[in-house]
Amino acid sequence: MGEADQPTGAALQRLARDGLTMPAWSTADIPDQRGRRAIVTGGGSGIGLATARALTAAGAAVTIAARDKAKGAAAVTAIREALPGADIVFERLDLASLASVHAFAAAVRRRGEPLDLLVNNAGVMMLPRRETTADGFERQFATNHLGPFALTALLWPLLAARPGARIVTVASLAHWRGRIAFDDLDASRIYRPYAAYAQSKLANLLFAFELARRAKPDGPLSVAAHPGIAATPLASAGLAGETGLRSRLLIAWYDIVGQDAAGGALPILRASTAPGVGAGAYLGPRGPFGFRGPAGPVRSSALARDRVAAARLWTASEALTGVRFEPGAAG
Numbered sequence: 438m439g440e441a442d443q444p445t446g447a448a449l450q451r452l453a454r455d456g457l458t459m460p461a462w463s464t465a466d467i468p469d470q471r472g473r474r475a476i477v478t479g480g481g482s483g484i485g486l487a488t489a490r491a492l493t494a495a496g497a498a499v500t501i502a503a504r505d506k507a508k509g510a511a512a513v514t515a516i517r518e519a520l521p522g523a524d525i526v527f528e529r530l531d532l533a534s535l536a537s538v539h540a541f542a543a544a545v546r547r548r549g550e551p552l553d554l555l556v557n558n559a560g561v562m563m564l565p566r567r568e569t570t571a572d573g574f575e576r577q578f579a580t581n582h583l584g585p586f587a588l589t590a591l592l593w594p595l596l597a598a599r600p601g602a603r604i605v606t607v608a609s610l611a612h613w614r615g616r617i618a619f620d621d622l623d624a625s626r627i628y629r630p631y632a633a634y635a636q637s638k639l640a641n642l643l644f645a646f647e648l649a650r651r652a653k654p655d656g657p658l659s660v661a662a663h664p665g666i667a668a669t670p671l672a673s674a675g676l677a678g679e680t681g682l683r684s685r686l687l688i689a690w691y692d693i694v695g696q697d698a699a700g701g702a703l704p705i706l707r708a709s710t711a712p713g714v715g716a717g718a719y720l721g722p723r724g725p726f727g728f729r730g731p732a733g734p735v736r737s738s739a740l741a742r743d744r745v746a747a748a749r750l751w752t753a754s755e756a757l758t759g760v761r762f763e764p765g766a767a768g
């Protein structure tokens with residue numbers, strides 16, 4: 438189930454038929470995670486919270502990494518109450534700040550703890566006005582792509598030291614509408630909220646697939662997943678304070694069409710834990726329009742599988758973040 442053998446045509450029909458006859462993958466299928474340590478970015482709410490909860494329930498030691506300490510602490514408390522003895526903590530990380538990414542990764546490395554799973558889940562969507570981060574980047578591109586790129590690079594030595602380690606990058610159906618504006622990655626000439634989001638989600642897939650190609654065959658596994666449509670705070674967080682009809686309709690649309698966060702987390706959990714998932718796999722809901730349905734392999738756009746664009750984005754990401762990332766290097 439790798440990127441090279443992404444299902445097409447007859448294979449998709451077969452998968453659809455099997456999907457009808459095989460029981461859907463569920464959290465009951467998560468293998469025993471005891472002895473495994475995971476970091477879930479953005480685990481204080483939505484899909485990240487559901488992912489963190491299910492991993493913890495399966496026995497993993499989980500760190501929720503996000504900005505909001507109160508939200509993170511509440512998530513940890515809720516999980517500990519539901520799962521007495523749960524090994525879960527919150528640690529502050531702002532992916533839109535390279536200083537924060539460096540500080541977080543340095544603290545993790547200093548502790549010398551092993552790391553088996555990094556779920557690059559945190560994200561922001563459709564910020565109505567162009568915002569720039571302290572590093573001077575457009576906020577959606579910085580939070581959704583540049584921060585996770587730097588974080589993965591800085592944590593790579595820990596992941597590479599663990600057999601069976603995985604990096605799961607959370608993309609979106611929005612990637613189908615994405616284009617990488619290499620001459621204006623920061624959207625400084627033209628800013629459109631959805632185009633900037635779609636670009637960042639396409640960047641997620643280009644990164645996840647390129648990492649799968651660059652990693653050693655016996656190294657950590659890079660895979661991607663998307664949740665379909667899930668009723669989470671994503672839209673309301675991005676559009677906070679917007680009272681216009683379009684914004685209110687969009688927020689309502691996610692609540693009406695979306696499955697719950699636990700359903701949206703299933704492809705991410707399957708990508709994170711299931712045996713048989715190959716490097717470069719892409720998982721998502723396999724129901725109508727990919728909005729919801731059983732978690733399994735799904736297709737990505739031709740642009741997401743463009744190797745030239747992936748290499749170009751990698752070089753640009755190294756230059757912008759100042760973080761060199763050589764996953765295949767000896768050592």
Ligand SMILES: NC(=O)c1ccc[n+]([C@@H]2O[C@H](COP(=O)([O-])OP(=O)(O)OC[C@H]3O[C@@H](n4cnc5c(N)ncnc54)[C@H](OP(=O)(O)O)[C@@H]3O)[C@@H](O)[C@H]2O)c1
Pocket residue numbers: 478479480481482483484485502503504505506508509530531532533534557558559560561562580607608609610663664665666667668669670671672674691695701
């Ligand atoms: N919901 C959907 O229908 C849907 C569809 C496709 C893809 N996705 C993807 O799923 C992922 C999770 O989204 P969600 O729907 O679960 O929304 P959500 O509940 O808003 O979760 C996003 C999380 O990201 C964290 N975050 C935002 N900016 C951050 C930053 N600078 N540094 C660190 N953490 C940050 C937030 O926590 P703090 O505020 O504490 O930082 C928040 O908990 C995103 O990547 C999104 O693009 C969602």
